[in-house]
Amino acid sequence: MNSIFYLMRKNIKNEILDTLRHPLKFMLYAFIVVTMIYGAVMGFTANTEEIAAGELNDKRLLSGAYLAILYFISIPILRKGLSSGTSFFSLSDVNNLFVGPISERTILVYGVGRQLAAMLVLVVTFAAYGGMMINMFHIGVPQMIMLVGGIVLMLVMVQLTTLMIFCLASNHPKRAKVMRWVIYAIIFFPLVTIIYYIFTRGINKDNFFDAISMPVFDGIPLIGWLHGLVFGIMNGESVKIAVFGALMILTVALSIAALFLTKLDFYEDVLSQAESYQEFRDAIMEGKVSDKVMMGDRKVSVRKTGIDRGKGASAIFFKQLREGGRRSRFIFLNINTFVLLFAAFVIGFGMQQALPNVEKTITYLAVVVILVYIQFFFSAASDWVKELMKPYIYLIPDDAVKKLMMAAATGLIKPFTDGLITFVLLGLFIGGHPADIIFSALTYGSFGCVYIAANILAQRIVGVDSTGGVFITFYMSLILIVLLPGVGAGLLSLSLFSGELSFIAATLFTAPMFVWNIVITLVIFIACRNLLNNTQ
Amino acid sequence: MLNVSHLTKKYHKFVANDNLTFMVKDGETAVLAGPNGAGKSTAIKCIAGLLRFDGEIELCGHKNKTIEAKKILGYVPEIPAPFELLTVWEHMEFIARAYQLEDWQDRANELMRRLELTDKKDKLGKELSKGMQQKISICCAMLIEPKILLFDEPLVGLDPHAIKELKLMLGEMKAKGTTIVISTHMLDSVEGVWDRVFIMMNGRIEAERTRVQVEETGENLEELFFSITEKKE
Structure with a gap:
């Protein structure tokens, strides 16, 4: 145990020293701390009695949003339990601790402890929004602490449950299949229930809020139980606390029992997981995004073979199409498309229901702004970034601009496809002016172009091999600079024409931005053609 | 033919290649030999046009970053990236x-x-x-x-059959007039393949020998290699 404490002590000390030696890292931590303090101060100073009962001040919305957060945190981790085990340990833990004379139990406790420390960042992020939550939902500081505490507990529980799933399903395909269906049921049950409820009782705010906060959701294993426990404590409902508390304790007990009673070589499983995690982490840290690290051990079925088309630089584009077809059956549709659709519908319907006096064009404006923000996080793993990690694009004997355009082509098409699908479907459901729908979609697509162009520009200036932190900071600053004229033009157009054309405010704002985004993208592509002159 | 003239590659203050000048003729197989960190891979990457550098590199008379040069260049990286x-x-x-x-x-x-x-x-x-x-x-x-073929540590990770076959293939390409440059830190791995060897240390070429020279003088190449690399370490 002494060696574990020594390791933890040294890790913490060296992490602090490393932070002090790296100004950028120090500033990032300082920013997080300041945000957290600000959130806490806002929370403690907010006078909840004086807050007007606004449209969003509804406990049902809080309940539904909290359930969504719990889903968002837990499902991706739970699904991992069916394939690759846990991420409690790093490869250095495996190489140094597992071979040492330390009991498995001690090492497991250390692993869980480390995991929790790593999750503090996530908790801090939620805590930073505490003040906003208190203001929005008319809750007190103790309730806010309960909600954040619930997220911490969820993270612990989901790790333990993942371990249990892994122990039970590993090397048992039938059990894995059953558990996979259980997880699918957990995912689809609330979705189907909410949709059924809304469509049978009518689409309006009250029914929506009722649907997302139905007590039946508390029966969903783990996620619903924790939701029930947290809201039970917040509302002082002792039966709920007892029932859901007992279920949580039972889950912990079963997880630990599964870990120690199943005949499983726990080290071997962690080793393979730790190796792929290490590979993934290194790749992300070095910005070396590749299909291998992004897809992990996911089985890819090779149905159709051959690139079939393309000569010179265009071979890159058709190669990417074939690769895309193997990543997903529908090349330009993936989970991101569904996330965007979901976000667009939540915001669109939410605004229509919660703020009925607001015009539809404003709703489109809000949806575009939020979706382009979300899109930023999707653009990192674009195909062209992967091309830069391999030597072929530099070696192919063709014009550099052509190669760059062809390498980025799938990344340029994807946001336009997402934008068209999202806004056309949103338009079909909530209505709105066709110009708003079209320009919202086009503007969303054009932001994808700008993100890629800014990435290319950043790579050209700071270098492909620059460190992750420096690159991201520079890249984000560049995006802001590149977007600024377009936003300015949008605001100008809005102020000039909003009198007689206020019914298409979204178009007035987005059309100039769309034009600017396309122009600046082309300029950057041509200016950065020398990017492919070398790998640096 | 490969012509490298005054090739210097710096990473900030660290000089990875220091004013390298050498030539490899058509149908000749050259080996860049040296310990880890000698600058072999950097030189290969510069020739392949993957790195920025000072100096001049020509592949069959074309500057190495031109499309004409790329058309005649084959490159096998040290770490495969399919x-x-x-x-x-x-x-x-x-x-x-x-x-x-x-x-x-x-x-x-x-x-x-x-x-x-x-x-x-x-x-x-x-x-x-x-x-x-x-x-x-x-x-x-x-x-x-390709008319110029660059191999960066080509035999690492290959099975014995592949090594044997690769050596045969290199011989065939050489016979067709291909210029081959191989970087390696294991001289014995390219035994029987090379025509010209450059022994590198600290980013510089410390010695150059042709097979003919070695055979005529009876010089032991391995001894020469260690006399250079161990003396300076």
Whole structure:
């Protein structure tokens, strides 16, 4: 145990020293701390009695949003339990601790402890929004602490449950299949229930809020139980606390029992997981995004073979199409498309229901702004970034601009496809002016172009091999600079024409931005053609 | 023919290649030998046009970053980097399309047969071992029938059969007039293949010998290698 404490002590000390030696890292931590303090101060100073009962001040919305957060945190981790085990340990833990004379139990406790420390960042992020939550939902500081505490507990529980799933399903395909269906049921049950409820009782705010906060959701294993426990404590409902508390304790007990009673070589499983995690982490840290690290051990079925088309630089584009077809059956549709659709519908319907006096064009404006923000996080793993990690694009004997355009082509098409699908479907459901729908979609697509162009520009200036932190900071600053004229033009157009054309405010704002985004993208592509002159 | 003139490569203050000047003739196989960190891989990458550098590099009279130079250059990197979601055969097709090759199929099949990749034809890049991935890199580089062929530590990870076959293939390419440059820190791995050797240390070429010179003088190349590399370390 002494060696574990020594390791933890040294890790913490060296992490602090490393932070002090790296100004950028120090500033990032300082920013997080300041945000957290600000959130806490806002929370403690907010006078909840004086807050007007606004449209969003509804406990049902809080309940539904909290359930969504719990889903968002837990499902991706739970699904991992069916394939690759846990991420409690790093490869250095495996190489140094597992071979040492330390009991498995001690090492497991250390692993869980480390995991929790790593999750503090996530908790801090939620805590930073505490003040906003208190203001929005008319809750007190103790309730806010309960909600954040619930997220911490969820993270612990989901790790333990993942371990249990892994122990039970590993090397048992039938059990894995059953558990996979259980997880699918957990995912689809609330979705189907909410949709059924809304469509049978009518689409309006009250029914929506009722649907997302139905007590039946508390029966969903783990996620619903924790939701029930947290809201039970917040509302002082002792039966709920007892029932859901007992279920949580039972889950912990079963997880630990599964870990120690199943005949499983726990080290071997962690080793393979730790190796792929290490590979993934290194790749992300070095910005070396590749299909291998992004897809992990996911089985890819090779149905159709051959690139079939393309000569010179265009071979890159058709190669990417074939690769895309193997990543997903529908090349330009993936989970991101569904996330965007979901976000667009939540915001669109939410605004229509919660703020009925607001015009539809404003709703489109809000949806575009939020979706382009979300899109930023999707653009990192674009195909062209992967091309830069391999030597072929530099070696192919063709014009550099052509190669760059062809390498980025799938990344340029994807946001336009997402934008068209999202806004056309949103338009079909909530209505709105066709110009708003079209320009919202086009503007969303054009932001994808700008993100890629800014990435290319950043790579050209700071270098492909620059460190992750420096690159991201520079890249984000560049995006802001590149977007600024377009936003300015949008605001100008809005102020000039909003009198007689206020019914298409979204178009007035987005059309100039769309034009600017396309122009600046082309300029950057041509200016950065020398990017492919070398790998640096 | 490969002409390297006053090649200097710096990473900030660290000089990885210090004013290298050398030439490798048509049909000649040159070896860049030296310990880890001597600057061999950096020189190879500069020749391949992957790094910025000072000086001049010409491949058959073309500056190394021109499209004309790229058309005649084959490069096998030290760390294989296949496309994870392309099959082995699709790698061949991709290279053929990108380099606009004609009638490449038979040659691709022959390369794959010789490096025992035929039964892996429909396997994805991500499903292959490191050694198999290295074989793909070799096939891709050789498919274009380059006039200049660069190998960065080519034998690492290859099985004995592949090493034997690769040496045979290098001999055939040499006979056709291909200029071959191999970087390695294991001299014995290229025994019988080389015509000219450059022993590198601390980014500089400390010695240059031809096979003819060594055979005439009876000089022991391994002793020369260690006398240079151990003396300075």
